[in-house]
Amino acid sequence: MSRFEDAQARMRHIPEPAEPSEPLPIGEAEAEFTVGGVKRTLSPADQLNQLVSYMDATYPRPDVTAPWRGGAGDRAEADLYLAHLPDRITHAAMLMLGSALDHTMPGVAYSDGITVEELPDLAATLFTPSEPTGRWAISLHPGGWWRGAGIARQMRWQPEVAAAAQLSGTTIVDLDYPLAPEHTVADMVAHVRRALDVVRSHNPQSVTIWGASSGGTLATLLSNDVDALVLTYPSLNEFGRLPDDIRAGAEIPPAESWPRTLVQIALYDDRVARPDLPASVRVVDYHSTHTIATPEESRRRIRDVADFLST
Known part of the structure; x- marks a missing residue:
C-alpha cells in the first residue's frame, strides 16, 4: 500500500447519518474550549475556533520560518507536521465537534475510482479520474518555497488533488517541483513548463494550473x-520577500492579465495577507487558517475547486 493509499485508509471516518431535527441547545460549558458531548449549535467560525484551540494545545506547531529569514530550515519536522494534519484534524473534529457529524476529509470522501501513476521522468504523479473529460491540470503543492514535498505532499496535498480530479473529471499532474534555497524560482518555472509540454502532448480540452x-x-x-488558474490561499504579497538570488528577477503578472481565475481565501489566515484583487478574479472565502479547517469546510473548498475545473 502506498503512502497515499495508507493516508486515505487511516483517515476514513464514515459516521451514521444523524443530523439533528432542530438546533441543539447550548450546554453549560466554557465558550472558548469545549470537548465534544456538550450539545450546542456552533457557527462555522466557532467550530474552527474549537478545532484550532484543541490542535494547538495538543500538537505544537513547528518552526516554519524560511531558512533565509532566520528559521531552522528543518524540512523533516515541518513536513511531518503537515503530513499528520488530515489524520489529526479528523480525530480532533470527532472529539470537539461531535461524532454524529461527517468528519471525512475530502481525500477520503471523493477519491474513490481515481487511478494513480508515478511519472519519475517528470518528478510527478498522475491522477486520472474514472470518467475523464479531456480537461487537464497541473497541481503545485504548498510549502513556503522550501518545504511541502515528500511525506507532506503524499499525505496532505495529494489526497486533495485526487479528490478534485475524481469530482471534476480532470486529469491532474501533481509536480514535485524543485525547492529553494537549493533552486531558484526560475528552476521551478522551468519544471512547470516541462510539465505543460507533456500535458499538451495529450491534446487536452483545456489546461489549468492549481497551486x-x-x-x-x-x-x-x-x-x-x-487557460485558467486556481489559487488556494496564495502567498502573493509575500513573494517580494524572497531573496533576490532565489526570486531571480521573477515578477507576478498583473491580476488583470490572468486567465479565468478562482482565488480561495482563508478568513483567518495566520501566514499570508489577503491579496487585493480586481473584480475579474473570482474570490471565495473559507472559515480556515492557512493550514487548519473543519473537514466540512475542507470538503467545500475541494468541491469548489472541482466545480471550477469542470467548467
Missing part, C-alpha cells in the same frame, strides 16, 4: 501559458 500558498504564487508566473 496552494507558494504553489499558487508559482502558478501565476505561468498565467500566460494556461
Whole structure:
C-alpha cells in the first residue's frame, strides 16, 4: 500500500447519518474550549475556533520560518507536521465537534475510482479520474518555497488533488517541483513548463494550473501559458520577500492579465495577507487558517475547486 493509499485508509471516518431535527441547545460549558458531548449549535467560525484551540494545545506547531529569514530550515519536522494534519484534524473534529457529524476529509470522501501513476521522468504523479473529460491540470503543492514535498505532499496535498480530479473529471499532474534555497524560482518555472509540454502532448480540452500558498504564487508566473488558474490561499504579497538570488528577477503578472481565475481565501489566515484583487478574479472565502479547517469546510473548498475545473 502506498503512502497515499495508507493516508486515505487511516483517515476514513464514515459516521451514521444523524443530523439533528432542530438546533441543539447550548450546554453549560466554557465558550472558548469545549470537548465534544456538550450539545450546542456552533457557527462555522466557532467550530474552527474549537478545532484550532484543541490542535494547538495538543500538537505544537513547528518552526516554519524560511531558512533565509532566520528559521531552522528543518524540512523533516515541518513536513511531518503537515503530513499528520488530515489524520489529526479528523480525530480532533470527532472529539470537539461531535461524532454524529461527517468528519471525512475530502481525500477520503471523493477519491474513490481515481487511478494513480508515478511519472519519475517528470518528478510527478498522475491522477486520472474514472470518467475523464479531456480537461487537464497541473497541481503545485504548498510549502513556503522550501518545504511541502515528500511525506507532506503524499499525505496532505495529494489526497486533495485526487479528490478534485475524481469530482471534476480532470486529469491532474501533481509536480514535485524543485525547492529553494537549493533552486531558484526560475528552476521551478522551468519544471512547470516541462510539465505543460507533456500535458499538451495529450491534446487536452483545456489546461489549468492549481497551486496552494507558494504553489499558487508559482502558478501565476505561468498565467500566460494556461487557460485558467486556481489559487488556494496564495502567498502573493509575500513573494517580494524572497531573496533576490532565489526570486531571480521573477515578477507576478498583473491580476488583470490572468486567465479565468478562482482565488480561495482563508478568513483567518495566520501566514499570508489577503491579496487585493480586481473584480475579474473570482474570490471565495473559507472559515480556515492557512493550514487548519473543519473537514466540512475542507470538503467545500475541494468541491469548489472541482466545480471550477469542470467548467
